[in-house]
Amino acid sequence: MPDHAEMRLDVRTVPGFGRDEAIAEIARLCGDGIGLEPLLDLPGVATAPSDATAPSDATAPSAAAAAREILAPGSSARPAEYATYFTDASVLTGRLGDPAVVVYGPGDPDQAHVTDESCSLGAMNESAEAMHRLLRRL
Known part of the structure; x- marks a missing residue:
């Protein structure tokens, strides 16, 4: 039995369950006698449905409307x-x-960030056209 072990976890937090909550839950699950060392700490990002559907500024389209339009x-x-x-x-x-x-x-x-990641040429062309429409609109 080894006297020492290490484990790395990739925990993706979300608004409302951030770094502190994740560390507390991992510590609770592991019990006493462990050390936790965060290596990278980036906040989760979420656009609330109200922000995505109703623009806060009458001159700016909502995020959801902009996405539908492109x-x-x-x-x-x-x-x-x-x-x-x-x-x-x-x-x-x-x-x-x-x-x-x-x-x-x-x-x-x-398919993102997996072995043999791939994307069809059709999907790439469709995305490029959508971005072109967005840029023309702006």
Whole structure:
């Protein structure tokens, strides 16, 4: 039996269950005699449905409306949902005044960051066209 062991956990927190709550729960589950050392701590990001559907500024479109407008009719894009993977939004939102966040891009989220990750050319073209429409709109 070894006298020492280490384990690394990748815990993705969400607003309302952050770093402190995660550490407390891990410590509770592991019991006495363990040490916890956070290696990277980035906040979870969530856009509340009210923020995503009703603009706070009459001149700015809501996040959800903007997302619907850039997608082509009949698009294969998935319906809006929370992303369970890391995005730059975790780093950028606080520095940009906490705007509503929409993560959009080609491919299947289940394929992100896996061995042999892939994305169809059709999905890449569809995403590029949606971004082009958004840029023209802006």
